[in-house]
Amino acid sequence: MLKNRIIPCLDVKNGRVVKGINFVDLKDAGDPVEQAKIYSDGGADEICFLDITASNENRDTIYDVVEKTSKKCFVPLTVGGGVRSVEDINKLLNCGADKVSINTAAVENSKVVIDSSKKFGSQCIVVAIDAKKNGDKWEVFTHGGRNNSGIDALEYAEQMEKNGAGELLVTSMDRDGTQVGYDIDLMSKISSKVNIPVIASGGVGNLDHLVDGIKLGKASAVLAASIFHYGKHSVKEAKDYLDSKGIPVRI
Amino acid sequence: MNVAIVDYKSGNISSVINSFKEVAKDRVKIEVSSDLNKIKSSDKVVLPGQGSFKSCVDALNKIKGLTDTLNEFAITKKKPLLGICVGLQMFADVGYEETETKGLGWISGKVSKIDNQNGKFKLPHIGWNQINIVKESKIFKDIENNSHMYFVHSYEFIPNDKKVISATTDYSTNIVCSVEKENIFGTQFHPEKSDMIGLKIIDNFINL
Numbered sequence: 001m002l003k004n005r006i007i008p009c010l011d012v013k014n015g016r017v018v019k020g021i022n023f024v025d026l027k028d029a030g031d032p033v034e035q036a037k038i039y040s041d042g043g044a045d046e047i048c049f050l051d052i053t054a055s056n057e058n059r060d061t062i063y064d065v066v067e068k069t070s071k072k073c074f075v076p077l078t079v080g081g082g083v084r085s086v087e088d089i090n091k092l093l094n095c096g097a098d099k100v101s102i103n104t105a106a107v108e109n110s111k112v113v114i115d116s117s118k119k120f121g122s123q124c125i126v127v128a129i130d131a132k133k134n135g136d137k138w139e140v141f142t143h144g145g146r147n148n149s150g151i152d153a154l155e156y157a158e159q160m161e162k163n164g165a166g167e168l169l170v171t172s173m174d175r176d177g178t179q180v181g182y183d184i185d186l187m188s189k190i191s192s193k194v195n196i197p198v199i200a201s202g203g204v205g206n207l208d209h210l211v212d213g214i215k216l217g218k219a220s221a222v223l224a225a226s227i228f229h230y231g232k233h234s235v236k237e238a239k240d241y242l243d244s245k246g247i248p249v250r251i
Numbered sequence: 252m253n254v255a256i257v258d259y260k261s262g263n264i265s266s267v268i269n270s271f272k273e274v275a276k277d278r279v280k281i282e283v284s285s286d287l288n289k290i291k292s293s294d295k296v297v298l299p300g301q302g303s304f305k306s307c308v309d310a311l312n313k314i315k316g317l318t319d320t321l322n323e324f325a326i327t328k329k330k331p332l333l334g335i336c337v338g339l340q341m342f343a344d345v346g347y348e349e350t351e352t353k354g355l356g357w358i359s360g361k362v363s364k365i366d367n368q369n370g371k372f373k374l375p376h377i378g379w380n381q382i383n384i385v386k387e388s389k390i391f392k393d394i395e396n397n398s399h400m401y402f403v404h405s406y407e408f409i410p411n412d413k414k415v416i417s418a419t420t421d422y423s424t425n426i427v428c429s430v431e432k433e434n435i436f437g438t439q440f441h442p443e444k445s446d447m448i449g450l451k452i453i454d455n456f457i458n459l
Contacts, residue, residue, distance in 0.1 A: 001380065001381065001421055001422075002376065002378050002379070002380045002402075002422055003378060003379045003380065003399065004378075005378050005379065040446070045378065045379055070265060070266060070269050071269050071272075071273070074266075074269075074270055074273070074443065074444060074445070074446055074447070074449060074450055075401070075444060075445075075446050076401060076444050093263040093265065094263070094265060095265065096265045096266060096269060097263075098263070098266055098444060118306075119302075120262060120263060120301070120302065121262055121301045121302035121303065121306075122375065122405075123301065123375055123377070123403040123404070124263060124301070166375055166377065166403075167377060195367070195370055195373055195374060196373060196374070196375070197373050197375075197377050197378070220373060220377070220378065221378070250379040250399045
């Protein structure tokens with residue numbers, strides 16, 4: 001039976017982890033490689049890096065991080081943030097990323113998803129959808145949530161599946177950072193609309209939210225950042241909890 | 252000993268390279284190459300594969316003499332070869348992804364889309380699933396039945412002779428996820444991405 005995945009996400013800026021696990025015995029709390037290794041040793045089903053480097057001159061730092069991490073972690077590694085072109089995707093894959101998540105570029109230029117999924121295979125193309133509720137629908141935002149594209153998120157999800165995305169990483173901007181739980185309505189509507197797996201993101205504050213994301217939101221995988229940081233919960237605790245609620249996980 | 256990972260410019264093979272180098276350390280030399288002589292002279296060959304069946308077969312055929320070299324290695328000389336994901340699928344006579352495409356024909360059978368039962372099962376089959384070991388395989392030494400492996404695929408290999416199947420996994424139907432036929436081994440899952448248990452399979456192959 002296919003297991004639901006738990007994916008811890010690390011924000012990386014200029015090659016350093018911005019928020020992260022804050023263990024006393026950690027040699028270097030800002031080192032993404034060491035943090036990723038802790039997660040993979042702890043049973044993370046995948047690791048996600050979100051590059052939030054703002055300046056162009058430091059953008060190359062992520063390649064070095066990916067290269068080093070992929071030599072230490074032998075679970076899938078997804079990298080997103082600032083991916084603009086097929087060439088960016090090519091570089092990340094060559095450095096050892098297994099999947100690349102595309103956000104703004106997928107909205108601005110549909111060819112990026114079409115061309116990259118043809119070139120590298122759908123299995124490594126994740127389209128990240130940042131969605132915000134407006135009345136009874138959701139709209140897709142770009143540029144780290146700053147710009148409203150006005151595009152309907154459900155229609156967009158369907159279009160991205162057609163364009164060749166292998167997975168959708170859906171983040172509720174209304175919930176992101178609030179710790180009140182995923183936007184279940186959004187997740188379940190998108191998941192029912194498409195035939196590719198949906199990764200739920202944005203708003204996790206406790207372990208029950210992970211359960212809800214899978215049971216009610218129908219997500220194949222749950223992504224979370226802050227509940228795994230600062231040692232609030234370990235990946236293993238999360239998996240044991242999901243298991244106790246009857247959700248199939250890899251233990 | 253030399254292990255050659257065939258680099259035929261199709262898809263992303265850095266994870267395969269990293270995992271083999273991690274397992275091999277200094278005791279085995281890992282070559283990444285499309286050079287026919289290097290492949291011929293190696294002791295073992297790894298055939299990775301990402302993307303579609305057709306794109307992988309096309310990429311193999313683009314390198315002059317590569318298919319013949321692989322045939323000689325695996326069929327005439329019967330040296331150990333491991334196919335991963337589409338690398339395994341290409342063992343078949345024919346694949347139906349994109350369009351009907353001839354495979355290497357090493358293990359008789361076909362590669363078809365997984366029956367998702369009218370949308371009941373999402374495709375691709377992505378994530379960790381358990382393997383059901385149905386026959387002893389040399390690459391499964393010290394691998395427990397029902398171990399979790401990482402999968403990413405929408406197509407499955409259906410061999411004619413069921414005796415080559417060494418493991419299956421349950422997704423919609425019983426999907427063939429590992430084969431062994433004499434010196435030819437293949438996994439539909441990605442041992443290079445299946446954590447320590449996956450590295451053990453790579454270790455077993457290197458130690459053959």
